[in-house]
Amino acid sequence: MTKKYQVVGIGNAMVDVLAPCEDSFLAENGIDKGIMQLTDKARGVELYGLIGPAKEISGGSAANTIAGIAHLGGKTAYVGKVKDDQLGEIFAHDLRAQGADYETPLAPKDHEAETGRCIVLVSPDGERSMNTYLGVTEFLGPDDIDEAQCADADWIYLEGYRFDGPTSVAAFDKAIAACKGAGGRVSVTLSDPFCVDRHRDAFRALIKDHIDLLFCNRAEMLSMYETDDFDAALAQAASEVEIVACTDGADGAHVLSGGQRWHAPAMPVQIVDATGAGDLFAGAFLWALTNGHDLETCGKMGCVAASEVISHIGARPEADLHALFKKQGLL
């Protein structure tokens, strides 16, 4: 029987606050370039006071992935917590307007935290440095998981960042049990090398026990297996997980499964804003996989989608990805 959803994604719901900056600004303000740093509310407010004029665009790693799947016409839903406030309304609108289902209960107006936001500082080279105030997304817990929804999904997709919250790990467990119990499969993204560092044991246990498809990039892969040997890390991951899809920056992506390995090239593109590259890779990959494409094509579509999203400000697709896939002979 066909399930209602190709993919249900779970992650940090937030709105991105995107501002250009010089690399010197990062150095002066103690911001590490190219990674995600968690900030408390006070630091978030302080940093917001320092940056220039910004644009607000819905973000959140797994939410970007789900938006990509919805953009491609996939049947998809998202689970992540926003508040009953203006930024929460924006987040929910943008996801639903893209065609994804989104019914996670709102944190009430009197909640002390607000909808999460991520100050994304975009350097002249297009690299992004993220400063995340989690807000109410931190409080995602098992009660926010609709077991029937997870059971009605071919795949669930878990955002590694959410391992920073204990109740969210319990939410993941509940979603995994519901999905697997109904014959579905489980994918995860490692999200960030420092996030891997914070939760390596939990990630390793999850991967060995439950994961069918692992998304990551080179730095996360090396962090996960605590090695400098990329090929060895890929091989180890492939021995533990049915499908490994590892992006590698300008070198595209590597896909490993069943003893085979494919390489998908990165598309030549002027990088305006790297935010969302990995998210859209995963979105296109999952859409392709659940539409019956072979793994090599999944990887190639992932790279095309990533190239689209880094060619403009913001982490959600703007150009027609179907048209771009056709142009590359993938559809």
Added chain:
Amino acid sequence: MTKKYQVVGIGNAMVDVLAPCEDSFLAENGIDKGIMQLTDKARGVELYGLIGPAKEISGGSAANTIAGIAHLGGKTAYVGKVKDDQLGEIFAHDLRAQGADYETPLAPKDHEAETGRCIVLVSPDGERSMNTYLGVTEFLGPDDIDEAQCADADWIYLEGYRFDGPTSVAAFDKAIAACKGAGGRVSVTLSDPFCVDRHRDAFRALIKDHIDLLFCNRAEMLSMYETDDFDAALAQAASEVEIVACTDGADGAHVLSGGQRWHAPAMPVQIVDATGAGDLFAGAFLWALTNGHDLETCGKMGCVAASEVISHIGARPEADLHALFKKQGLL
């Protein structure tokens, strides 16, 4: 004695919600292309539910003008009302981060209205159709005018849209008296042909009695003088006001003063989003004027600034306008 401000602007404070759309969407939803339409909150909510994923970028016509002056390094301040809510915080941040002073009292959290927003639908040809929920900006009144600030300005700049609010007209009167009483001068933008239509008598009285510099575009000029004869309308305006600066779309802008007339050509540019073209024309014009440039150069700088802002999404400058002026031999 040098005054603290080159320009103090007064207008509708709001955040733009920008979304691409096909022209057929406008027709299906009864939206007139290329103009501003006021909506109540219910219609705003309905329309927001119909549009696709959007981006939020601070807007407001006079606020865009003031942001342009601040971007150029001008000493400038803005007066316009937002609420103590997330969108109000965004609006205030973006203006201050650009270098403008902004101290208008916030509408309190328990105000029934919210910070104003404008749903800007951008057609494939770059034309924008604006649907404005005014929110608390409607309540701008005389108490929000700091007479000392207006007295300390070489120019004040009044946004025609705000003629839709009776208490705001009283606020304008207070600002004009304070500014003129201290030897300052007064500029106004007509904002929109239908706004002119709604308040023609008030505009005409204002122009004759108080205005030293009139900004408008061709459609607004024709509406103001209820004629199809553009040159006759320009001549009439020039007989009533010391300086007339009238934009004319792809034909650039016309500047009239003291019996002379100059033409500034539009810059060749791919129109991505026409939002803010007139606002940035006025911003660059006022910056140039208050920095001692001749009127022909003011018009040319206005056209260069307008061309920058229509080349990207959003109504605030992104590229370095000084550099663009230099490239055109204007600095």
